[in-house]
Amino acid sequence: MAKRILGEDRVHDHLIERGIKLRHLRDGYENYGENRDDGDSRQTLIFMADGKWMHGGLTDRLRGMTSAYKFAKEHNFDFKIYHTSPFELQEILQPNNVNWVIGEKEISRNCEVAKPVLLYREDFNNDSALERQLDSSHKQFHLYSCVDTVGEEFSKYFNELFKPSPILEQELSHYGELLGENYTSISFRFQNKLGDFKEFTFKELPEKGKRKLMIAAMNVLKKEFADGEKFLVTADSPTFLAEVEKLPNVVTVKGKSIHIDFNSSKNATDYMKAFTEFFLISKASKAKLYRNRKYKTYPSNFPKYAALLGHVPFEIVEE
Known part of the structure; x- marks a missing residue:
């Protein structure tokens, strides 16, 4: 579908660009060779707003967070939000029904444990585009995204996550x-x-x-x-x-x-x-x-x- 709409050359350029930007997001990740959690704990999807990416305006961030939460809920992931750029989100919005707060020390930078993933607005089926980047070997997925997959259900997921x-x-x-x-x-x-x-x-x-x-x-x-x-x-x-x-x-x-x-x-x-x-x-x-x-x-x-x-x-x- 993407090739039919954008053309093969543009899709190729788009995928190359994604690879380049993902490599940038991987800066700071290392293979520690230890502290790997092979237990039965659920994988965690973490929405990232840490300044390593253009995260968008307030609306972009809110719809990105609610869409990420919807995905996590439907795919049996734990869900967290790490919003520190340019301020800590919980100073303005606090957890409502879901404890989404995660601290810096809980964010793994071990590339065997954690993996950054990226969604573009150009992803036609954003849930599928995210699914393709996930695997069973990592425990944390650090998501950079402002795509909207909640649509008219925005209120439902927002209110599960947030209260003033x-x-x-x-x-x-x-x-x-x-x-x-x-x-x-x-x-x-x-x-x-x-x-x-x-x-x-x-x-x-x-x-x-x-x-x-x-x-x-x-x-x-x-x-x-x-x-x-x-x-x-x-x-x-x-x-x-x-x-x-x-x-x-x-x-x-x-x-x-x-x-x-x-x-x-x-x-x-x-x-x-x-x-x-x-x-x-x-x-x-x-x-x-x-x-x-x-x-x-x-x-x-x-x-x-x-x-x-x-x-x-x-x-x-x-x-």
Whole structure:
């Protein structure tokens, strides 16, 4: 199938690239020739976010973790999450029904015991692609992945794994009081088009383009308003949020707008804004994403998966 869709040359290049990157992930693994566990303990699938790979944004990581957990559950593996880059996940999300926390000392670097494995978005059947990389001789599989195999079941697996930490609960309680029980969320994802959210190599628009995009986004937001209805507005642009906050009945989450994969801060609270927004969207009456075709604003999955978490109706407002 892959050859029919991509062509044989591209599949060959893809497999070569995978091999090169897997060799990079194997850096630091050695054959110790000892401490091999030949007992009857179950094999463990460990979702890795340790900085050795581009792990993706918050949504990429959450769907990668839930999909890995689903695979582990269906294949009778123990499941753990080792998320230390750029912060320890359990500072914001804690185990709910599954104890997924694993410490550095429990991560084996013995290549006879542990094996790094990698999934790409290009893997057409991701469960099969992962199965092909597993074997019966290793006890740990260190998975680098952000693929989605849970789909509409995202909420089920997320809630088995996670619950908010006390500090996140405090944030949710605070904004819950401001929003009340009936509110609409609308999300905007500009990347660096407005010149105030540095992310990878994305370029900002010329000043004229910035003004036109800002006006278009604000006009759409104003059209969405209903009398007395509260709105949660999320965006990656501090400039846009500063304008939005001037509008009545609008609530925004305070904090830094940063991309989890392009920031070196190890302070978990620096990433609290995104997690707070994610949970608040999941509690909304309806969730929306703004898309501008002319300026090609990013088709973010962030509000979509937050809506899936809370079984909230989701739509794209496009112009």
